[in-house]
Amino acid sequence: MLDFDTCNTARLRRDPDYDGRFFTAVRTTGIYCRPVCPVKQPLTRNVSFFPTAAAAERAGYRPCLRCRPETAPFCPAWNGTRTTVERALRMIEDGALDHATVETLAHRLGIGARHLSRLFLRHLGASPLQAARTLRIGRAKRLIDQTDLPMAEIALQAGFGSIRSFNAAFRTLYGREPSALRRGPGRQGAALCASAHA
Structure with missing residues (x-):
């Protein structure tokens, strides 16, 4: 850092x-x-x-x-981490933690779950589950911005187990329902953020 x-x-x-x-x-x-x-x-x-x-x-x-x-949470700042973490991130990006556990992912990598979590915290400052959540929300946010798909379909495509967990994740992160973000950049969402920074 x-x-x-x-x-x-x-x-x-x-x-x-x-x-x-x-x-x-x-x-x-x-x-x-x-x-x-x-x-x-x-x-x-x-x-x-x-x-x-x-x-x-x-x-x-x-x-x-x-x-x-x-x-875009996994940009140049993520480069240079250990090969194990990079492999884990690629697998998470492909959905490895959408319906499986950290233990399952660690087993696929040939290490223990605690060791994998320590590597993530050391190199990324977040746990494997947090990294997966960030990626999942990012996938969903892109679909909200770029498509007219129904929210239930977006939740499924982004890797959420249910519409309830999808809605809860957005309420936790953004403080509002996913449908409230369907305005695209530069419109009301931008105005909300600009006023929040003032």
């Missing part, structure tokens, strides 16, 4: 070279963003930085509706 001053300088400049290398969390709003987010900059004393979207969510932050950091 980059040091605080490097991250802060990059986010104040909205430096695209750092996009994906860290995420900015704002304590006063409970929202996290990419360093290139166009909304009004929060005060330095109110920000902290995380290496991944999953780590920011694990700490209780919600993704910005303007820059949508959760839709």
Whole structure:
């Protein structure tokens, strides 16, 4: 993880070279963003930085509706981790934890579940289940933004076990139902986020 001053300088400049290398969390709003987010900059004393979207969510932050950091949680910041973690992430992205346990995933990787969880926390700042949840919500958010599919179909395609768990995940992360986000970037969702950062 980059040091605080490097991250802060990059986010104040909205430096695209750092996009994906860290995420900015704002304590006063409970929202996290990419360093290139166009909304009004929060005060330095109110920000902290995380290496991944999953780590920011694990700490209780919600993704910005303007820059949508959760839709690309496994970007350059994830490179350089151990081969085991990279393999696990590819398997999670393919749905390995949508209907199975961390123990099953660890067994497929040839290691113990506790060891896998320790590797995730060390390299990603989040557990395998949190990484899976972030990916699943990201898949669902893309389908909400880019298709007219019914919410039940989106839940199924994104890997949720039920419409109830789909709705609960969105209420927890965004504070609203999934259908309330079906506006696309740049419309009401962007306005909500911009006002939250003010």
